Amino acid sequence: MMWSTTAHILAPSLAGCAYFYYCDPRGHLVLIATLSTYSILAVQDYLALGSIPHAAYHALLAVAAQMLLVTLAVVAYRLSPLHPLWKFPGPMLERITSLRMAYFANTGRRTPYVAELHEKYGTFVRIGPNKLSIKSVDAIHPIYASAQAFDKAISYRMGLIQNNSLFFLRDKPAHGRSKRVWSGALTNHAINQWDGPMENRTTQLIDCMARRQDSSGVVDLSTCFQHWSFDFDGDWALGEGQHDSIEFMRDGDPAGVVESGEQAILMLETFGEVPALFDIISSLPINDGYLKLEKLAHKELRKRLKTDTQNGWDLFSFLMAQRDDYTQAPMNETDLHTSAVLAFDAGGDTTAGFLSLTMFHLLHNRSSYIKLRQELDDTFPSGELTAEQHAALADLPYLGAVVNEGLRVGAAFPGFPRVVPPGGALLAGQFVPGGTIVGVPSFAVHTDPANFWPEPCAFRPERWFEDGLGPGTVTRREAFMAFQFGPFRCVGKGLALREMHVVLSRLLLAYDLEFAPDFDPEAFLKGWSNTRTNVIRYHLRVQAKRRQR
Numbered sequence: 377m378m379w380s381t382t383a384h385i386l387a388p389s390l391a392g393c394a395y396f397y398y399c400d401p402r403g404h405l406v407l408i409a410t411l412s413t414y415s416i417l418a419v420q421d422y423l424a425l426g427s428i429p430h431a432a433y434h435a436l437l438a439v440a441a442q443m444l445l446v447t448l449a450v451v452a453y454r455l456s457p458l459h460p461l462w463k464f465p466g467p468m469l470e471r472i473t474s475l476r477m478a479y480f481a482n483t484g485r486r487t488p489y490v491a492e493l494h495e496k497y498g499t500f501v502r503i504g505p506n507k508l509s510i511k512s513v514d515a516i517h518p519i520y521a522s523a524q525a526f527d528k529a530i531s532y533r534m535g536l537i538q539n540n541s542l543f544f545l546r547d548k549p550a551h552g553r554s555k556r557v558w559s560g561a562l563t564n565h566a567i568n569q570w571d572g573p574m575e576n577r578t579t580q581l582i583d584c585m586a587r588r589q590d591s592s593g594v595v596d597l598s599t600c601f602q603h604w605s606f607d608f609d610g611d612w613a614l615g616e617g618q619h620d621s622i623e624f625m626r627d628g629d630p631a632g633v634v635e636s637g638e639q640a641i642l643m644l645e646t647f648g649e650v651p652a653l654f655d656i657i658s659s660l661p662i663n664d665g666y667l668k669l670e671k672l673a674h675k676e677l678r679k680r681l682k683t684d685t686q687n688g689w690d691l692f693s694f695l696m697a698q699r700d701d702y703t704q705a706p707m708n709e710t711d712l713h714t715s716a717v718l719a720f721d722a723g724g725d726t727t728a729g730f731l732s733l734t735m736f737h738l739l740h741n742r743s744s745y746i747k748l749r750q751e752l753d754d755t756f757p758s759g760e761l762t763a764e765q766h767a768a769l770a771d772l773p774y775l776g777a778v779v780n781e782g783l784r785v786g787a788a789f790p791g792f793p794r795v796v797p798p799g800g801a802l803l804a805g806q807f808v809p810g811g812t813i814v815g816v817p818s819f820a821v822h823t824d825p826a827n828f829w830p831e832p833c834a835f836r837p838e839r840w841f842e843d844g845l846g847p848g849t850v851t852r853r854e855a856f857m858a859f860q861f862g863p864f865r866c867v868g869k870g871l872a873l874r875e876m877h878v879v880l881s882r883l884l885l886a887y888d889l890e891f892a893p894d895f896d897p898e899a900f901l902k903g904w905s906n907t908r909t910n911v912i913r914y915h916l917r918v919q920a921k922r923r924q925r
């Protein structure tokens with residue numbers, strides 16, 4: 377009896393340890409194996425003892441003992457010198473589990489926490505059992521930008537949900553094919569086609585702000601930016617006039633679609649830290665709240681797929697053309713659907729967040745605001761900025777510096793996770809074993825005095841000019857990671873910059889803006905968290921007065 381009990385506990389425990397050691401554990405398989413083991417043990421005990429409560433209880437004890445043994449073995453291994461990442465420093469808890477990092481990702485604390493860990497431990501920090509954060513510009517090129525840039529890590533796997541849209545593709549050839557299609561929709565020539573709709577949408581934004589002002593002229597600018605961004609994204613992704621339920625500047629967003637998109641990203645980031653748990657969570661029926669954006673995108677896409685407009689400049693004209701191109705792997709309905717959601721998540725929320733942050737810093741640093749307004753007034757003395765003039769905004773030096781600086785202080789991504797190829801790699805002077813997940817934390821790099829000096833944490837657009845903050849100004853452009861580098865870099869960079877240039881310029885030409893009288897800048901900064909996109913919990917509220925000319 378004793379021998380058989382020991383075998384019941386030890387054999388599955390050893391199998392469990394071997395699985396955890398050799399494989400990337402899939403949560404649902406672990407769950408199924410545990411439940412199966414429990415059932416087998418319970419049936420065996422029932423056949424031997426003839427009592428259901430006893431059999432259930434004994435099996436529970438045996439499975440609990442197995443889980444305890446596996447957990448102890450895994451913890452011992454992760455802390456031991458046998459672990460390949462043994463030599464790298466990091467907090468004890470992160471060496472054992474990624475659960476705390478997942479919690480911080482969920483609460484928006486992950487970015488500052490990783491930056492604090494680098495302050496304490498230096499360039500390399502073990503921030504997960506098999507994960508290193510490397511705060512070094514030297515690591516950017518080999519990990520992200522080189523011809524042999526590393527693959528995306530399993531953090532980009534959405535549990536059991538199938539998602540073959542560009543951002544989630546980890547297979548390089550498939551990713552490359554998809555990227556070519558998206559890139560076609562985002563060339564300079566393609567972006568220029570959107571100047572007209574962008575001009576219309578920005579005129580709507582100016583009117584929308586006027587409509588939403590309260591009696592003292594105060595308006596929630598963060599919400600206006602979100603609505604502008606989703607409306608324009610709808611045009612760009614699905615075609616102008618093709619999405620009548622994504623008109624948030626006109627109709628508002630009573631269903632909370634924008635927030636639902638943020639929630640979905642939060643879920644992805646949280647469980648991206650513990651992909652095995654994502655396998656389980658993603659197979660459960662989840663709260664509908666996360667799916668509002670998905671459902672809306674799906675509804676609009678179904679309508680879009682029925683139209684004949686395949687020769688436009690919108691993303692779906694390109695994606696549908698690829699679907700009909702039989703030299704490529706076919707895009708099915710699910711792929712198109714996930715691409716529509718990606719267009720809103722990657723394009724809408726990101727730009728809106730950066731617009732809020734950049735405008736906040738401009739209003740907080742009045743001299744920068746005045747300099748930018750002067751540059752715009754000198755260039756557009758009538759106060760009018762037409763669609764044909766959009767592209768030329770890229771040549772305005774102070775506007776460019778303001779946008780770069782907004783992206784530098786706001787790009788709080790905690791590190792885009794990639795996998796070191798088999799055989800390992802030399803990164804920032806240290807050998808890192810194959811299979812390790814690595815990332816360079818952009819916020820820590822962007823605020824490192826070695827890369828941006830003086831006042832690395834302050835919003836100072838002048839730093840983007842030579843010696844702009846005095847002799848010895850350090851501005852290492854190779855450390856500027858806002859759009860990432862290499863094969864997985866942001867495909868929407870050109871469009872995002874155009875959007876930021878146009879919206880900021882039109883707003884400063886149209887309005888005199890300042891913080892609302894009761895607006896608290898500290899609360900804004902406290903309420904800002906980065907989960908991948910910037911989440912602004914305490915919205916930017918401004919007093920806006922139409923400028924007279």
Ligand code: HEM
Pocket residue numbers: 542543544555558718719722723724726727730783787792857858859860863864865866867868869871872873
């Ligand atoms: C200020 C605005 C934006 C910023 C700072 C930004 C930044 C980024 C970054 C850092 C990545 C790499 C993410 C990673 O490796 O995990 C990325 C990827 C991506 N971005 Fe953007 N983005 C912005 C706007 C946009 C816009 C407007 C679009 C679409 C029109 C877009 C579409 C995408 C897509 C599809 C990817 C995935 C690319 C791939 O996997 O190859 N982004 N973005």
